[in-house]
Amino acid sequence: MSAENIIYGGERLGIYFLETGAGLRGSKVVYDRNHSGISDVEIGVIDWKKVFQDASVFHWSGLTPAISQNAADVCLEAVKVAKGMGVLITTDLNYRAKLWKYGKAPKDIMPELLKYSNVILGDLDTAFMMIGKDKVNPNYKDADSLPQFYDLFFDQYPDLKYMATTLRYSRSASHQQIGGIFYDKEKLYTATVREITPVVDRVGSGDAFMGGIIYGLVLDTFDPQYTINFAVAACCLKHTISGDYNLATKEEVEALVKGGPSGIVSR
Amino acid sequence: MSAENIIYGGERLGIYFLETGAGLRGSKVVYDRNHSGISDVEIGVIDWKKVFQDASVFHWSGLTPAISQNAADVCLEAVKVAKGMGVLITTDLNYRAKLWKYGKAPKDIMPELLKYSNVILGDLDTAFMMIGKDKVNPNYKDADSLPQFYDLFFDQYPDLKYMATTLRYSRSASHQQIGGIFYDKEKLYTATVREITPVVDRVGSGDAFMGGIIYGLVLDTFDPQYTINFAVAACCLKHTISGDYNLATKEEVEALVKGGPSGIVSR
Amino acid sequence: MSAENIIYGGERLGIYFLETGAGLRGSKVVYDRNHSGISDVEIGVIDWKKVFQDASVFHWSGLTPAISQNAADVCLEAVKVAKGMGVLITTDLNYRAKLWKYGKAPKDIMPELLKYSNVILGDLDTAFMMIGKDKVNPNYKDADSLPQFYDLFFDQYPDLKYMATTLRYSRSASHQQIGGIFYDKEKLYTATVREITPVVDRVGSGDAFMGGIIYGLVLDTFDPQYTINFAVAACCLKHTISGDYNLATKEEVEALVKGGPSGIVSR
Amino acid sequence: MSAENIIYGGERLGIYFLETGAGLRGSKVVYDRNHSGISDVEIGVIDWKKVFQDASVFHWSGLTPAISQNAADVCLEAVKVAKGMGVLITTDLNYRAKLWKYGKAPKDIMPELLKYSNVILGDLDTAFMMIGKDKVNPNYKDADSLPQFYDLFFDQYPDLKYMATTLRYSRSASHQQIGGIFYDKEKLYTATVREITPVVDRVGSGDAFMGGIIYGLVLDTFDPQYTINFAVAACCLKHTISGDYNLATKEEVEALVKGGPSGIVSR
Amino acid sequence: MSAENIIYGGERLGIYFLETGAGLRGSKVVYDRNHSGISDVEIGVIDWKKVFQDASVFHWSGLTPAISQNAADVCLEAVKVAKGMGVLITTDLNYRAKLWKYGKAPKDIMPELLKYSNVILGDLDTAFMMIGKDKVNPNYKDADSLPQFYDLFFDQYPDLKYMATTLRYSRSASHQQIGGIFYDKEKLYTATVREITPVVDRVGSGDAFMGGIIYGLVLDTFDPQYTINFAVAACCLKHTISGDYNLATKEEVEALVKGGPSGIVSR
Amino acid sequence: MSAENIIYGGERLGIYFLETGAGLRGSKVVYDRNHSGISDVEIGVIDWKKVFQDASVFHWSGLTPAISQNAADVCLEAVKVAKGMGVLITTDLNYRAKLWKYGKAPKDIMPELLKYSNVILGDLDTAFMMIGKDKVNPNYKDADSLPQFYDLFFDQYPDLKYMATTLRYSRSASHQQIGGIFYDKEKLYTATVREITPVVDRVGSGDAFMGGIIYGLVLDTFDPQYTINFAVAACCLKHTISGDYNLATKEEVEALVKGGPSGIVSR
Secondary structure: OHHHHHHOOOEEOOOOOOOOEOOOEEEEEEEOOOEEEEHHHOOOOOHEEEEEEEOOOEEEEEEOOOOOOHHHHHHHHHHHHHHOOOOOEEEOOOOOOOOOOOOOOOHHHHHHHHHOOEEEEHHHHHHHHHOOOOOOOOOOOOOHHHHHHHHHHHHHOOOEEEEEEEEEEEEEEEEEEEEEEEEEOEEEEEEEOOOOOOOOOOOHHHHHHHHHHHHHHHOOOOOOOHHHHHHHHHHHHOOOOOOOOOOOOHHHHHHHOOOOOEEEOOO | HHHHOOOOOOOOOOOEEEEOOOOOEEOEEEEOOEEEEEOOOOOOOOHHHHOOOOOOEEEEEEOOOOOOOOHHHHHHHHOOOHOEEEEEEEEEOOOOOOOOOOOHHHHHHHHHHHHOEEEOOOOHHHHHHHHHOOOOOOOOOOOOHHHHHHHHHHHHOOOOOEEEEEEEEEEEOEEEEEEEEEEEEOOEEEEEEEEEEEOOOOOHHHHHHHHHHHHHOOOOOOOOHHHHHHHHHHHHHHHHOOOOOOOOOHHHHHHHHHHHHHHHOOO | OOOOHOOOOEEEEEEEEEEEEEEOOOEEEEEEEOOOOHHHOOOOOHHHHHHHOOOEEEEEOOOOOOOHHHHHHHHHHHHHHHHHHEEEEEEEEEOOOOOOOOOOOOOHHHHHHHHHOEEEEEEHHHHHOOOOOOOOOOOOOOHHHHHHHHHHHHHOOOOOOOEEEEEEEEEEEEEEEEEEEEEEEOOOEEEEEEEOOOOOOOOHHHHHHHHHHHHHHOOOOOOOOHHHHHHHHHHHHHHHEEEEEEOHHHHHHHHHHEEEEOOOOOO | OHHOOOOOOOOOOEEOOOOOEEHHHOOOOEEEEOOHHHHHHOOOOOHHHHOOOOOEEEEEOOOOOOHHHHHHHHHHHHHHHHHHHHOOOEEOOOOOOOOOOOOOHHHHHHHHOOOOOOHHHOOHHHHHHHHHOOOOOOOOOOOHHHHHHHHHHHHOOOOEEEEEEEEEEEEEOEEEEEEEEEEHHHHHHHHEEEEEEEOOOOOHHHHHHHHHHHHHHHHHOOHHHHHHHHHHHHHHHHHHOOOOOOOHHHHHHHHHOOOOOOOOOOO | OHHHHOOOOOOEOOOOEEEEOEEEEEEEEEEEEOEEEEOOOOOOOOOHHHHOOOOEEEEEEEEOOOOHHHHHHHHHHOOOHHHHHHEEEEEOOOOOOOOOOOOOHHHHHHHHHHHHOOEEOOOHHHHHOOOOOOOOOOOOOOOOHHHHHHHHHHOOOOOOOOEEEEEEEEEOOEEEEEEEEEEEEEEEEEEEEEEEOOOOOOOOHHHHHHHHHHHHHOOOOOOOHHHHHHHHHHHEEEOOOOOOOOOOOOOHHHHHHHOOOOOOOOO | OHHHHHHOOOOOEEEEEEEOOOEEOOOOEEEEEEEHHHHOOOOOOOOOHHHHHOOEEEEEEEEOOOOOHHHHHHHHHHHHHHOOOOEEEEEEEEOOOOOOOOOHHHHHHHHHHOOOEEEEEEOHHHHHHHOOOOOOOOOOOHHHHHHHHHHHHHHHHOOOEEEEEEEEEEEOOOOOEEEEEEEOOOOOOEEEEEOOOOOOOOOHHHHHHHHHHHHHHHHOOOOHHEEEEEEHHHHHHHOOOHHHHHHHHHHHHHHHHHHOOOOOOOO
């Protein structure tokens, strides 16, 4: 999928305002995405067959169907084409309570979309809410109990192959503990929980995790333990870098995988 | 009290230079306030009756009588008028050893002024020193023992209704633990001690606390426990904000009151 | 040694690029020092007798002989003259694996140079490697065991009077614990280990330590315990200051010596 | 009109993006004002009688009716109330081709609104276009010819008392020549044309001019020549100040009025 | 030619230091390019056939052969391959007296390289010096006399199709006048001379001109007058933009072409 | 005179606030120098014999006696000692109307001080005012007429050897024309007037001029024409440099002396 497939349109550019937290003052986001190009996109505008012609993976985020009915419709249009073309479909549930303002709840929209996903990223509370189930209030620290809940998804979605989630323990806006799990219905793989203090910039750390998962999946030498190790380390490094893009190299991520819970520099 | 009562005068503007600390290097302040307008103000210059005509609270800080005899004299002039007009008088003792350079010690000046205060903010060491008593070296962590010392003030000052103080434990210039107490001679009210790390900017955090106390006092629904909770949370949030002004909204302060010791974001 | 002895020459200025670490992402340095003036200096270019004529101390760093054979040769030329003129010679071993690229290892170069040193600064691993011995993997936390290893140096180098080292425990790039030792072959002097969090800028902290050692040595009232206390405190303060120069005054360093492990501001 | 009359509402905050020009590259503005509070305001929402109760002047800009039919309707609602209460109504035509996107042209909307204006600010081309007349292509440098064109407005709008305009000659984005005229149907008053080079920030210079006109009008000692002199000088000073707010004091504006065409500092 | 052909290698990255001029203080550049990748490149390292396989234009700058004999040799290797593959070869003579330090003068190297160029950009003095002729001291303001001098190049280089140059009149480091000419041996095309004041950043303005020439040459609708108009306007706009990259769009360049000598904003 | 002669004292550090002008908005300065060390200095505090022991030049500015009677008294004490020791005394009249607030006018203080000056820098208006004569309103552009006025000073002050002044024509705060004259009672030497646009920072440009004059005077090869050329060029270059210190090298100043009126870069 190359940049030439980008379509320019819509009334305005979606933006958001970020107030960066510190210590016990959490970050805040104000979204201003209504009437943006992605909000007003329509069925038939994007030639998904052309877009996917050389693609091996299609990743979509739960932010998109949260914006408007149009965006949700086009998302469904996309995943159907992707499935037909044998493209691997990955999804980050990405629940944002401040979006979903167009009259639909996640449970009205997400189940149909998730039917096509091969990989789903999301914590249990979000995942259950999105498919309309009650919260299960799982004790995340007991990661061993996760498979029984995730199995509900595997039962419901036959195309689903893997589920993953970051395990994020917020000590404060400036101090996070980050781990993660990867589950293939057979076995639960977990990665070292690392201390992130200070948090330089949290924005994009979920995307860094997801990028790590996808990277692991498309390797010829796919290895589920390596995949979750790599994804969690990428996510941790992103927290130490300003901006929303993970500037860390593959070598730096791998060095952290081999490092201890306090990072590369500890001896 | 509106801005129209401000009087411009004096030879220069008082300024100070701040070297912001970090970790084990403490912050430093150099005051350059001599010959400023407030330093050279004189009895009779300010029409306090006009200033207080719609006022319900008059707050003064121990910084003012520390600057010059003139400033101390005008402060006394003010509190006498305020009392006569039934205005609530609040005081932050605010001891600064680098001020008080004009030949008087706090014990020479403050007792006469404090006679008129209805609310006094100050830690025990400062409070005792200001009224000329020996330090009592109280163990602040045992806040339960504070009333017996504060009662000395209630005995000496019949107008006094409330005493309050932040409880500040400095782990380093970048890491503080902040609690607070509010005492009405009948009962001691305490607030959760919170971790502040990193300290973004400590300047103005005492004023944020005092503002919280005054806000609580003037509510129709005055509640001493709410008042100290609100004041400590406001003080904590100020530490996470650059500049000397507490930009946090009432809703943000109240959210922190309901949050745990590590802040709003903890789950 | 005054600035008038500086010689300008060489093809270019040596520079380095620093990527400042945070939390579990360590700092990185890229050296670009080849073909710099110091790299291409030659025997006979510097009139060391003139340079040292009013000098009481000559300090050189292991960074210099790591750059080129020329730099190593001139370093040897310098220490021979310094010794002949009775100048105290101090050395920071400063091992940098990214230097030493000209075909020689430290063990080929350093032993000859260290013969002239009166004071050597370096951790045990570095020190052993530089003289061609196997690592001893000492448990630095058991500083009491250091003398037996350092004695090997005193045996080998008759001019050696003192060895010193920082004891640095990296919790993360943002959190360091810093202590230090000073050894005069008779007795091991240790200084309080202090918490450095956050690390504002680590660059120059080793030089701040070395400067503290030299300061202690040249005092008329030389006192080994005072010397190591002062050097460690100077090193700690440098971590809280931006840039590579230790702006802290002597009074500030001494205040920290008297302060507790968490710094000047703790009560 | 005090801040207490501000009503918060609407979906989002209107914003714009500014690319500051230099030399022969002009500035560019991208408006993003759709769906803002002012765009979606409705008839009846603002209690104009209360808003105007102590007001002597109501100023509105042609930017407002350019945004949406709703904004235009509320603007008409406002001027009707203002006229009924005897408030002086001033208008800056402020034509922006990138606005006016809701299906109406200025000539469909502005004539009805301008009936109520007592003071109109605008260059001739804009003014004619807004009332649906062909451009007259006047030679602005021959300011003496302006009255015959402005008289068309006085004929059409019986409430109109004064017209004014800046005379702006752009040598480049960094070099402007600024003059202005003020016309009361009897006489044309002109002000010195001044050189503005470099232009520090042009944003808000039209508002600075308008503010100067209003200031002159509300003085007890209203003098049309003083008014246009003051307005042009205020406009010129704004060009030398960063940001959209004219920080210059009345004294500074008056000093420039007395200064020559090259500013206060020329001798 | 895509990014995948980039080869990483060499000892260091070439850098330069820029001191930006203002008014009568000119800019200064210090080059530090020795031992960089491009300086140490060798014959055979780059697979030029692969590099040029989809290329229609190969542009090289006189900066490259100025760095080292190796760079000059590889440049010659490249142009030979380019010619063999029918790629259009363009050259900016770009003389920099501070380079050319490896023992060769431009006249020893450039004539052989220029044999292959189809388009050469350079002022007459530089061009003559590079082919070893005496300066002709032409009066550039009389651009009509240029063809007779440029014809010497067409006589000497049979592959040469076009010559071009900016005409740059420096009033000061902050004020430049920029025009340009384009010559196809038949006719001399000139563009409007424009005032550039202030100069925001001159770096990259020659490249902006060259880019404009190449853009004009590769259009299906190639038109020599359009080409020089576009190149000069692109060069002028670059002077108003910070950084070395011309952020102006094609539409902005074309708007300036249609604008007058003082830029887009003049009326 | 070395830094070791600096005496620390006084109540505070003198500071000033600068509002940088642009175009027709002039710069503004607010002085806050009362009660500073130099303001409160007293006769006898400085050991001028020691200060001057290796000095060849003593330069004082009219800013100093403008601050306080004490500063004026110490200035007189200094020049008497300097004269006795044969030190060359240079003076910049530096009139600042916002100083001179302690009850004395320049004519009460300066004549006595100027008796000792060997070199005086100042424009005619300032010079006449300082010695209590009426303004002569000379037309500075006719620099040829200056000698007759300057001769009044040579008549009055037998120690005076040279007078000098910048000739500054302000087109605006951003555009200055700078020339200068140097007069030795026999002959008037003038330097090229140069255009300074834009003015980057005017602060310190008078000191740069004075520094140039002193540099010329102390050369073994003293040449009055070279001296004024160098001083004016130094002054011009300072206007293009941020901050109050002239970073230009001697070579850069000399290059400008040889350059034309528009600076080094013109061809």
